[in-house]
Amino acid sequence: MPVFEQDGVQIAYLDEGEGDPILLIHGFASNKAVNWQNTGWVDLFVKEGRRVIALDNRGHGDSQKFHDPEAYGAPIMAEDARKLLDHLGIEQTDVIGYSMGARISAFLTLSHPQRVKRAIFSGLGYGMIEGVGDPEPIAAALEADRLQDVTDRTGRAFRAFAEQTKSDRLALAACMRSSRQKISEEDIARIERPVLVAVGTRDDIAGSPHKLAALMQHADVLEIPGRDHMVAVGDKVHKQGVLAFLNNVDA
Template sequence: MPEFEADGVRIAYLDEGEGDPILLIHGFASNKQVNWIYPGWVDLLVKDGRRVIAIDNRGHGDSQKFHDPADYGAPVMAEDARRVLDHLGIERADVMGYSMGARISAFLTLNHPDRVRRAVFSGLGYGMIEGVGDPEPIATALEAERLQDVSDRNGRAFRAFAEQTGSDRRALAACMRSSRQKISEEDVARIERPVLVAVGTRDDIAGSPQKLAALIPHAEVLEIPGRDHMLAVGDKVHKQGVLAFLNNVDA
C-alpha cells in the first residue's frame, strides 16, 4: 500500500478505482482493511464508479504510531485526512467515516467545507456531541497484560478487537486518552453539506442518530436494523443506504 508524509507523519492509504472520489476514514482500533476492504466497501464503491481513497489513521494500521496522547485527537487526525486529499491532488471528495472516523469526518467538514461534497457519519449519532463514555476503562484494558484481566465490558470488547487486528495497543491507549474534543450543537448546525447519519438500532455506543441529524440542516437518518456497533459496519442495509445517498443527484 502507498504512503506519504503528512506534516512529518507517515500515513498509509489505498487509492483504487476511477470516478468521483470518496475518502473513507475508519474507526478506533480498526484500519483500512478491517473497516473497508474486508466488509466489501471498497469493491462496492469501485463498482459503483468511484475512486476510493481509504487511510490508516495515525496510530493505526500501517501508519506511524505514537505513544503520547498529545499526538492524537480528531481535529489533528482530520488534518491528516485533508493532507491525503492534497497529496493526491483532489480538490473535493465525498467523505465517509465510521465511529471515531465519523468524528474526524465532522471536523474535516467543519474546518475545510470546500473540500467535502457530502458526508456520511456512520456508527456515531448524538455521541458526537456528548461523547461516548469514559475513555479510561478502554485505555486501561488496552494496556492490561492479558484479556482475561479486563472486567469492563466495553474495554474488553475493544481489547479483543485490538488483538484481532494486531494493533499497537500502547498507541491505541494514547489515542483513547487524547484530547477528545467534542463538537458543540452550534458547530454541528454549521455543517451545510448533505449528511447521512447511519447507526445500528442496537448500537449502545453511538447515541441517537435522529438527535444528531436534527441539528444539521441537510441531514437524513439511516437506521441499520438489528445491528450493534460492530456488526453495522458491513450490513447490506448500510451499504444500500449509503449508495442511495451518494447517488442522489439532488443532494
C-alpha cells in the same frame, strides 16, 4: 500499500478505482483493511465507478504510531485526511467515516467545508455531541498485561478487537485518551453539506442519530436494523442506504 509523509508523520493509504472520489475514514482500533476492504466497501464503490481513497489513521494499521496522547485528537487526524487529499490532488470528495472516523469526518467538514461534497457519519449519532462514555476503562484495557485481566465489558471488547487486528495497543491507548473531542451543537449546526447519519438500532455506543441529524440543515437518518456498533459497518442495509444517499442527494 502507498505511504505519504508530511510534517514528519507517515500515513498509509489505498487509492483504487476511477471516477468521482470518496474518502473512507475508519473507526477506533480498526484500519482501512478491516473497516473497508474486508467488509466489501472498497469493491462496492469501485464497482459503482468511484475512486476510493482510504487511509490508516495515525496510530492504526500501517501508519505511524505514537504513544503520546498529544499526538492524537480528531482535529489532528482530520488534518491528516486533508493533507492526503492535497497529496493526491483531490479538491473535493464525498466522505464516509465510521465511529471515530465519523467524528474525524465532522471536523474535516467543519474545518474545510469546500473539500467535502457530502458526508456520511456512520456508527455515531448524538454521541458526537455528548461523548460516548469514559475513555479510561478502554485505555486501561488496552494497556493491561492480559485480556483475561480486563473486567470492563466495553474495554474487553475493544482489547479483543485490538488483538484481532494485531494493533499497537499502547498507541491505541494514547489515541483513546485524546481523540474523543466533543463538538458543540452550534458547531454541528454550521454544517451545510448534505449529511447521512447511519446507526444500528442496537448500537448502545453511538447515541441518537435522529437527535444529531436534527441539528443540521440537510441531514437524513439511516437506521441499520438489528445491528450493534461492532457489526453495523458491513451490513447490506448500511451499504444500500449509503449508495441511495450518494446517488440521489445533490451537493
